[in-house]
Amino acid sequence: MSALSLSVTEALWRRELTRYLRDPSQIFGGLSRTVLWLIILGFGLGATLREIEGYSYAQYVLPGVALLNVLFASLQSGFQLVYDRQHGLLRQILISPAPSLSVTLGKILGGATVAVAQGLIPIAFAPVVGVQISLLALAGAMAVLFAMGVGLTGLGVLIALRRGSIDNFGSISNGVIQPLYFLSGSIFPLKGIVGGIGFLDIPPALRDQLRMHGINAIGGGWVVELPGWLDMLVRLNPMTYSLDLLRWCLLDFHQLQLATNLAVTAGFGLVTTVLAIRALDRARQR
Template sequence: MWRREVLRYVRDTSQLFGGISRTILWLVILGLGLGAALREIEGYTYAQFILPGVITLNVLFASMQCAIALIWDRQVGLLREVVISPAPMLSVALGKLLGGATIALVQGIIPFLFTPLIGVEVTLAAFLLALVVIFSMGITLTGAGIVLASRLRTFEGFGAISNGVIQPLYFLSGSIFPLRGVVGGVGFLDIPEHLRVELRQLGIYAIGGGWVVQLPVWLQVLVYANPVSYMLDTLRFVLLDFRQLPLALDLGVILLSPPLAVIASAHAMKRMTTSR
């Protein structure tokens, strides 16, 4: 199963093209474009700040695309043939998850090719640690995709729901904006005082040449409830030495999510094969 997923990815160049195009769009165009308006976030340029978020975005899409293949496997009868083999369902689910995580790892490496362009120096140790985080993230998100795919019967339904899952997980993970911190803004000190008063009521304060920003409480609750937030925070800590969530929670999610994903995926796949 693991080898089959990798071979499917190698033969489908559209996924590789999608990973490259997303990286160019988000990291280069958006990062450097908004970077002209936002000088820095907590001492990092905007492109540098969203680098872990772009990696996470590639992993999200790769994991969900791998999971959607499960619907096709069920329609053509391949999944049932695998089930009646001597292989236990846990082994089948593990092969599917490892295949999805491997593809997600390859897709997640793509943004590293653009790090010289945005001024990020990644050491060998940081790169290896980042690979571990990305692989853990890939297993977890592939497992979530399998659970989602197990409840659907058509590609169209999965496409609509997966977009409804990918976008909230991504945007509510602190990938493109900080939970709190100093955001450098061009011309902020030139804003009239009465407008500054209104901004302060929204939690935005002016210190020096930057804005001290803190998300609304309800939005913070959603970010803290999102498991992707902790994985992304760990990745940002590894690559940029900057984090905004408790390190213990970050590591706990990284370590505990993959085993839970394996169990949930095996249960979901078993239910797929037994349901009519």
């Protein structure tokens, strides 16, 4: 068998999809996170924090909730490899002649596809928070979700191969998912004009006119900026750039250079994939 077998990759990609479709709890998790973060937190906190750069709070956190679902789906898919390796089908796959490159690619592409499906759940709620998304924007968002899924599933595979066991998913959630989520600018901007309580609503027509002049908020808004140490942590997190790219696709708003966002998103996916392939190859005959 050559170094790359598309047949192996496709078979393992299909396996990930089949597992996803036969696991309603994962879809339920994606829905419940959407309701909690987008609807309850978005509208709840949005009642106090009226605007961020001209967007309602629920609109601002929409891409972040998609990121949260991608984080859970991708890393769960990667970490599942520990159980699969100890007690599941992967033991049989690893003693087959299938090339490590193809096995890892199948796993990562499958995880990324599931991540797209999970990331689309909050995006389906976009009209509820007043965001209309064109087909082009949706296609762009799906591409970003997929790229995020590749990078994060690769990261999950890497962590899984470095750990002897994963006793509970809670430690992973607290140690990996939440830092990546909270330090990505998902629920607060790096720097921006925030509109507060008691200020007049801006009529939509006037809001559009002001935006054309580069003004996103007026009348009682104030500029917020993260403390230096927090700003640095946020900028060290690759998810910050992917999320900014996703926010640009969904809201036509971004805070970082788009070229940097693209480079970091693609680079993170490439690096974790290459490292995951090497790690799996080494772990295969230990």
